[in-house]
Amino acid sequence: MTGMSERNRHLIVLGIGLILLFGLPWVVDVVTLLELTIYIVYALFALSLGFIWGHGGILCFGQAAFFGLGAYTYAVAAINVGESSGPFLLAILLPAAFAALLGAMMFYGRLSDVYLGVITLVVALILFKFVNSTANETYVIGQARLGGFNGIPGFPTLNWPGDPSAPLMPDEMFYLAMGLLIAVYFGLHGLLRSRFGRIVVAIRENELRAELLGYDVRLYKTAVFAIGGGIAGLAGVLFANWGNFVSPGVFGLAQSATAIIWVIVGGLGTLIGPIVGAVLIQFLTTQLGQQSVVNNAFVLGLILVLVVLLLPKGLMPTLGQLFSRGRRK
Amino acid sequence: MSARGEVVLETRGLTMRFGGVVAVDQVDFTLRDGELRCLIGPNGAGKSTFFKCLTGQLKPSAGDVLVRERPMTGAEPCRMAQAGIGVKTQTPSVFNGLTVRENLFLALARHHAGRIADARTDEALERYGLADLRHRRVGELAHGQRQRVEIAMVVAAEPWLVLLDEPAAGMTHEEVDALAALIRDINRRSTMIIVEHDMQFIRMIGDRVTVFHQGAILIEDHVDTVLDDARVREVYLGS
Numbered sequence: 001m002t003g004m005s006e007r008n009r010h011l012i013v014l015g016i017g018l019i020l021l022f023g024l025p026w027v028v029d030v031v032t033l034l035e036l037t038i039y040i041v042y043a044l045f046a047l048s049l050g051f052i053w054g055h056g057g058i059l060c061f062g063q064a065a066f067f068g069l070g071a072y073t074y075a076v077a078a079i080n081v082g083e084s085s086g087p088f089l090l091a092i093l094l095p096a097a098f099a100a101l102l103g104a105m106m107f108y109g110r111l112s113d114v115y116l117g118v119i120t121l122v123v124a125l126i127l128f129k130f131v132n133s134t135a136n137e138t139y140v141i142g143q144a145r146l147g148g149f150n151g152i153p154g155f156p157t158l159n160w161p162g163d164p165s166a167p168l169m170p171d172e173m174f175y176l177a178m179g180l181l182i183a184v185y186f187g188l189h190g191l192l193r194s195r196f197g198r199i200v201v202a203i204r205e206n207e208l209r210a211e212l213l214g215y216d217v218r219l220y221k222t223a224v225f226a227i228g229g230g231i232a233g234l235a236g237v238l239f240a241n242w243g244n245f246v247s248p249g250v251f252g253l254a255q256s257a258t259a260i261i262w263v264i265v266g267g268l269g270t271l272i273g274p275i276v277g278a279v280l281i282q283f284l285t286t287q288l289g290q291q292s293v294v295n296n297a298f299v300l301g302l303i304l305v306l307v308v309l310l311l312p313k314g315l316m317p318t319l320g321q322l323f324s325r326g327r328r329k
Numbered sequence: 330m331s332a333r334g335e336v337v338l339e340t341r342g343l344t345m346r347f348g349g350v351v352a353v354d355q356v357d358f359t360l361r362d363g364e365l366r367c368l369i370g371p372n373g374a375g376k377s378t379f380f381k382c383l384t385g386q387l388k389p390s391a392g393d394v395l396v397r398e399r400p401m402t403g404a405e406p407c408r409m410a411q412a413g414i415g416v417k418t419q420t421p422s423v424f425n426g427l428t429v430r431e432n433l434f435l436a437l438a439r440h441h442a443g444r445i446a447d448a449r450t451d452e453a454l455e456r457y458g459l460a461d462l463r464h465r466r467v468g469e470l471a472h473g474q475r476q477r478v479e480i481a482m483v484v485a486a487e488p489w490l491v492l493l494d495e496p497a498a499g500m501t502h503e504e505v506d507a508l509a510a511l512i513r514d515i516n517r518r519s520t521m522i523i524v525e526h527d528m529q530f531i532r533m534i535g536d537r538v539t540v541f542h543q544g545a546i547l548i549e550d551h552v553d554t555v556l557d558d559a560r561v562r563e564v565y566l567g568s
Contacts (some may be wrong), residue, residue, distance in 0.1 A: 195438055195443070198431070198434070198435065198438070199435065199438070201427070202424050202427065202431075202435045205424040205425060205426050205427060206422055206423065206424050206425070208386070208406070208418065208422050209418075209422040209423060209424060209482075210435075211405065211406040211407045211410070212384070212406050212407075212409075212410055212415075212416045212418070212422065212483075213410055213435060213436055213439055213482070214407050214410030214411045214439045215407060215439060216405075216407045217407065
């Protein structure tokens with residue numbers, strides 16, 4: 001494939017990941033660490049889309065539905081429970097179950113890719129509209145007010161398991177987010193090497209052939225979609241805890257579209273691509289936000305157009321090719 | 330395993346309409362265990378549509394498909410495969426982005442767990458003469474080689490019924506000769522239906538032949554009788 005064996009590449013990724021995990025909190029101040037944490041959260045969200053799109057062949061235009069569901073589930077459950085472990089798990093399981101249900105309807109209904117894109121987009125927008133219109137105080141789940149466009153502020157943030165009096169500090173939030181990103185990355189890598197993962201990739205390559213070999217494509221795609229939903233939910237939980245605030249914007253079109261841009265820029269079909277894409281684009285967005293010469297969205301749009309035209313495979317696959325070519329010379 | 334000669338596949342009044350066009354018109358078809366049956370007919374005769382109705386790629390508008398007396402009308406392609414039916418489609422349907430070995434592994438992984446599937450994959454690569462190509466991506470191979478990979482995938486798990494749609498299309502003379510030998514070998518273990526255009530090829534492998542014309546069965550007999558039949562010549566060459 002490339003000049004470097006797959007094993008070596010993953011060892012390098014693991015090495016860099018561990019150095020960043022244990023090294024960064026020692027060299028950067030707490031404000032930078034907080035900023036890095038949100039990049040990692042976005043990277044996790046990008047990974048969820050990169051997995052279902054790049055490996056499962058499912059282009060979801062509404063991945064924010066699961067991200068938002070994770071964020072809101074955590075906020076509502078944390079207010080009701082008062083401790084974070086249960087809500088944390090629930091906020092992964094609920095989006096995964098919702099994705100499984102939605103996926104089953106779409107895949108068993110044999111929807112074509114275009115309709116699949118439209119339906120996922122519409123589901124995210126319906127959730128946005130619904131949550132946005134729950135400002136009235138009658139919209140409560142247990143003790144939690146949904147708050148409509150005002151969002152939900154001030155819910156109990158993540159604490160050490162079983163001890164609500166010990167909330168995670170910013171550096172601990174960083175360790176958790178980075179540790180989870182590394183775990184999810186290698187978990188997905190292991191999954192793709194398993195029999196299940198090889199069949200998923202085969203389905204992306206040729207759905208009819210996979211069917212004719214006796215694999216129930218609908219079941220596999222539903223499972224992939226549910227896993228992607230769970231990971232997006234996990235990113236949503238971390239997002240909610242990072243700012244200690246959730247608002248309907250988490251379900252928004254911008255959230256879904258940005259994730260698609262991260263994946264395209266970083267490189268479809270790799271696991272590292274979406275991570276690099278998310279971190280890079282978010283870093284640029286932050287830097288551009290500090291100036292007022294050019295419009296932020298304009299520059300990001302230009303970057304997307306340039307990447308699509310000049311690096312159609314995305315950043316990481318192109319770098320991989322260049323690297324292997326360089327080694328061969 | 331059913332006794333040789335027993336009916337293993339049957340269609341009753343099988344009909345497929347596309348809007349106002351009747352592509353397959355009330356076809357009653359019977360296949361017996363161990364047979365090697367060729368389906369022929371001019372373009373648009375309905376043989377490929379009939380084939381797709383058998384394999385679950387199309388849901389028939391009316392009629393029944395019975396596999397070993399079990400109703401399988403409109404069953405998903407994966408259910409047909411799980412019932413032990415191997416299918417090769419008209420255009421090579423392979424995993425182009427994956428290696429030859431991975432393609433064969435995927436064909437065997439549904440039947441065998443982990444290491445057994447790996448061992449069987451290596452055996453199959455040897456048996457079907459693909460060992461030298463094992464690390465090549467299928468998308469990089471020549472058309473004839475891709476056809477061979479697909480046929481190997483279809484038969485690797487030894488299905489009891491093998492359905493091949495135009496297996497000789499785009500192959501060189503040498504490849505066609507090798508294919509005829511391979512098909513006779515497969516037929517020792519499996520019942521077969523082959524949809525084909527190439528008359529030379531039909532003569533090489535032929536046993537019983539079913540001729541389709543305008544969505545219905547025109548004649549069904551031994552290959553020599555069929556190819557000498559005046560009606561068959563007429564539908565192929567015009568009067």
